Amino acid sequence: MIQTKQLVKTFKSGEVLTPVLKGIDFRASAGEWVAIMGRSGAGKSTFLYQMSLLDDPTSGEITIDGHNTRTMSAKEKMLFRLSKFGFVFQDYALLPELTALENVALPLLMQGLPKGEAYTKAIAALERAGLGHRISNLPSQLSGGEQQRVSIVRAVAHNPRILFADEPTANLDNESSKRIMEIFSELHKKTGQTIIMVTHEEQYAKLAERIIHFDDGKIVSEQKN
Amino acid sequence: MFSALNIRIGFFLALRALRRASLWTTSLIVFVMILTFLNLVVVSGILVGLIQGSIDQVRTKYTSDVIVSTLNDKKYIENSAGIIELIETMPEVESVTPRYREGGTLEANYKTRKDTDKPNTAPGQLVGVDPLAENAVTGIAADIIEGSFLSTGDYDKVVLGHYLLKQYVPIETPAFSTLDHVGIGTKIRLHVGDVTREVTVKGILKSKVDEIALRTFMVDTQFRSMIGRTDGNVSEIAIKLKSGTDPAAVRDALKRSGVDKVAKVQTFEDAQPKFLQDIVATFNMLGNVFSSLGLIVASITIFIVIFINAITRRKYIGILKGIGIHGRVIEISYVFQSIFYALIGSVVGLALVYGFLVPFFAAHPIDFPFSDGILVAPPDQTFFRVGLLVFATLIAGYIPAWMIIRKNTLDSILGRN
Numbered sequence: 340m341i342q343t344k345q346l347v348k349t350f351k352s353g354e355v356l357t358p359v360l361k362g363i364d365f366r367a368s369a370g371e372w373v374a375i376m377g378r379s380g381a382g383k384s385t386f387l388y389q390m391s392l393l394d395d396p397t398s399g400e401i402t403i404d405g406h407n408t409r410t411m412s413a414k415e416k417m418l419f420r421l422s423k424f425g426f427v428f429q430d431y432a433l434l435p436e437l438t439a440l441e442n443v444a445l446p447l448l449m450q451g452l453p454k455g456e457a458y459t460k461a462i463a464a465l466e467r468a469g470l471g472h473r474i475s476n477l478p479s480q481l482s483g484g485e486q487q488r489v490s491i492v493r494a495v496a497h498n499p500r501i502l503f504a505d506e507p508t509a510n511l512d513n514e515s516s517k518r519i520m521e522i523f524s525e526l527h528k529k530t531g532q533t534i535i536m537v538t539h540e541e542q543y544a545k546l547a548e549r550i551i552h553f554d555d556g557k558i559v560s561e562q563k564n
Numbered sequence: 565m566f567s568a569l570n571i572r573i574g575f576f577l578a579l580r581a582l583r584r585a586s587l588w589t590t591s592l593i594v595f596v597m598i599l600t601f602l603n604l605v606v607v608s609g610i611l612v613g614l615i616q617g618s619i620d621q622v623r624t625k626y627t628s629d630v631i632v633s634t635l636n637d638k639k640y641i642e643n644s645a646g647i648i649e650l651i652e653t654m655p656e657v658e659s660v661t662p663r664y665r666e667g668g669t670l671e672a673n674y675k676t677r678k679d680t681d682k683p684n685t686a687p688g689q690l691v692g693v694d695p696l697a698e699n700a701v702t703g704i705a706a707d708i709i710e711g712s713f714l715s716t717g718d719y720d721k722v723v724l725g726h727y728l729l730k731q732y733v734p735i736e737t738p739a740f741s742t743l744d745h746v747g748i749g750t751k752i753r754l755h756v757g758d759v760t761r762e763v764t765v766k767g768i769l770k771s772k773v774d775e776i777a778l779r780t781f782m783v784d785t786q787f788r789s790m791i792g793r794t795d796g797n798v799s800e801i802a803i804k805l806k807s808g809t810d811p812a813a814v815r816d817a818l819k820r821s822g823v824d825k826v827a828k829v830q831t832f833e834d835a836q837p838k839f840l841q842d843i844v845a846t847f848n849m850l851g852n853v854f855s856s857l858g859l860i861v862a863s864i865t866i867f868i869v870i871f872i873n874a875i876t877r878r879k880y881i882g883i884l885k886g887i888g889i890h891g892r893v894i895e896i897s898y899v900f901q902s903i904f905y906a907l908i909g910s911v912v913g914l915a916l917v918y919g920f921l922v923p924f925f926a927a928h929p930i931d932f933p934f935s936d937g938i939l940v941a942p943p944d945q946t947f948f949r950v951g952l953l954v955f956a957t958l959i960a961g962y963i964p965a966w967m968i969i970r971k972n973t974l975d976s977i978l979g980r981n
Contacts, residue, residue: 393886394974414890421888432883432977436584449573449889477584493887 340369340533341390341501346399348385359385361556362399369500370531372523374544377553383537384505386553390535391424391503392416404500421449425494427504431486433478433493439465439485440474443493450497464496465489468522484515491522495532502526504536508543520546573889574896581897582904590905596865597909597953598916603858604949605917608851609939613925615844618772618935623832625773628661628701628802629811631835632818632827640664640797641827648801650821656809659700664692664784665799666791668756670728672743675751686728686743689779690756692787701804704769704781711748711767718783721766722754727777729768754780756791772935801827859952863960866902871964874898878968882976891969895962902961906954914950917941 348360359382367373375383388394390401392408401408403423408416426432433442440461447457465474468488478486487507494502504523508516520543526532536547544550545564552560582590623629632651634641641647644662651660666689673684695714699705705713714723726732730742746752746765754761763782771777788796805814811831818829874881881894922939929936968976975981 388974393977394972417885417888417890419888420886424888426887428883428977432886434880434883436580441580445573445576445889446887448576449569449893451569 340367340371340404341535342366342400342402343386343390344400344402346386346389346401347397348382348389348394349397359556360389360396360399363556363558365390365551365558367501367533367535369533370527371549372527372532372534372547373536374547374550375535375537375553376539376541376544376550381553382556383553387503387505387535387537391426391501392420421446422497423500425497425499425502427487427490427494427502427507429506429509431478431483431490431510433486433490435478438475438477439470439481439489442478442489443496446493446497461492461496464492468492482515483511484518487511487515487519488522491519491526495526498530499532501533501535504534504538506537506539508538508540516540516543570890570893571896573893575900577884577893577897578900578904582901593865593869593905594908594912597862597905597957598913600858600862600865601910601913601950601953602916604855604953605913605941605946606921606939607854607858608848609917609941610930610937611847611851612844613938613940614930614932614935615840615847616940617929617932617937619832619836619840619844620938621772621935622775622836625702625704625707625771626775626802627830627832627835629805629809630803630814630818630829630831632801632803632823632829633835634799635826635828638826640793640795640799641801642797643826644797644801647823647827648798650823651801651803651818654814654817656805656814658804658806659697660801660803661693661697661701662784662798662801663698664787664791664793666690666756668754668780670724670743670780671753671755672746672750674753684741684744686741688725688728689775690754690782690787691779692782692784692791694784698781701802704776707769707771707776708767709770711765713767713769714781714783716783718766719786720761720763721782722752722763723767723769723781724765725777725779726768726770727774728780732768732770754782754790759790759792761790772933774934855949859956862953863956866905866957866960867964869905870898870902870961871967874964874968878971878976879979881968882971882973882978885969885973886977894969895965898961898965899958902957903954906957910950910953914946917946 343363343365346360346363347358350357350359363386375386377383385394389396403419411419434445437445440458443461443465444457447460448454452460462471462474465471468491470485470488470492473481473485478489481489508519511519523534523536524546527534534547538544548564550562550564551558632641632647648660648662651657667687668690669685669687671683671685673681677683695716699713708723709726714721724746728743729746730744733742743752748765748767750765751762752765754763769776803814805811815829815831815834818824823829884894885891918941922941925937925939929938
């Protein structure tokens, strides 16, 4: 489903070159849940951004569902992100002036769904996540856990091929984190959702089928659960 | 790029951004827009209104809607009686005032001065009118500031324009002399050709039309005998038309009747001096210059507001792009927000201009020395300026949004420069 070959990402600041990814070969199959772990600065988030087409690698190839992303235009990447990917960020990344319902409905509307249909779908998804009573609340009126749940609902409401999650529990307390990971597990079990998740927390990484460890821009180990 | 979907989502985002924006910020931006709109419309409106007030004064106090006057090489209008009769039969005509007019001199101190003293004289136009007819056309009686206007039976009485009196025009130049120590009841002499007549000042009128302020009015029957005009031919006929009548139509009808063979037939616009039309054009141009400056200030204001807004929301713009919202949608949302500010500012400005300022200045004109200044705001020009304001703010809103949106998506999300 998603494959990288010799993926390299080097940051340049003036004359200084900082290699962050040093030739990553990686493959994830449809329906797989992969956790990426590693210490800070190991390159795991950078790797996630390259795979999710939020950033362009310095060299190497990314193939998603048989599409080589190197030849894609910015607009094609944008459409790919809209229709095939879902994103969950560490800091929720909800739009502050949109209600929970509007945040979830926005990508659906952008996909061309009529407002009524998008809202119906968004309400159903929020209710499934136990947020039916919060649909009219702005993000500032929700707790951190609730915001992250809205963020997950937004990410999966359009049934993406891959859900990318960048440290989804980093800003949450234990209880909220547990609830978020339950949602991920449910999604994976019930719908076969492909999930690629960066995390620092071993206990949640163990929920995934496979854990890959990053260090100094390379995959140093791989472990199947 | 500007697909219906992009516009729809752009509007969706703009509406929510506005609805949930800080009330103070929105109010401040709208306030700037209102001031800009007023600057666009009112500054040039007052400048043009200053001259328009003068034009209106000439129309209401002197020429009325249509004026028939002597040909350049004639002292009077031949067959005046027939022409007046023709005019009075026209259904569009409300009232008519024929005027006799001769150039003459007024003399004030002839009783008290010694032989060596300089006579206190002032040149002026002496005009004979039917007081009732003149008042019906120009409402002249309302302009009397001392004494009263003429009555039909007045004998040897005159009403003086205030420019003839030193107390109202304290400046005296060799080319412009005035009468000193003359008030109501003072006896003065009129000299017309070889004829001299002693008359009493019955009233003093104040007018912002120089032509009127320099005139001396007398009852027509007496004036006619004084200048020896036995044929009843007058020098000018001012015609007031019924409301809604086109003066040009009446002028053309009179010309078709052959009146133009013995007299000049002009609408109030035709009779305007060319310099007035030139000043209107000049003030319009000046108003446009001031308005353009206002427009630039408004554009910069909107640019800064949208730029700061987009900079502070850069992370969210990055997230929007990250989750697949097209950059064009985000640009459109900012354009909609700018248009909203401009439209709200314009709507409030329009309400202020047409609901308050125009009626207020019509009821309380600005007292300029030579005119009663009003606010001129023709709807077609005003709406053109609304369009201009909306267009300028649209561009001013689009550019900063475009600048921020073209930045790298991930850099925006992570707040990297």
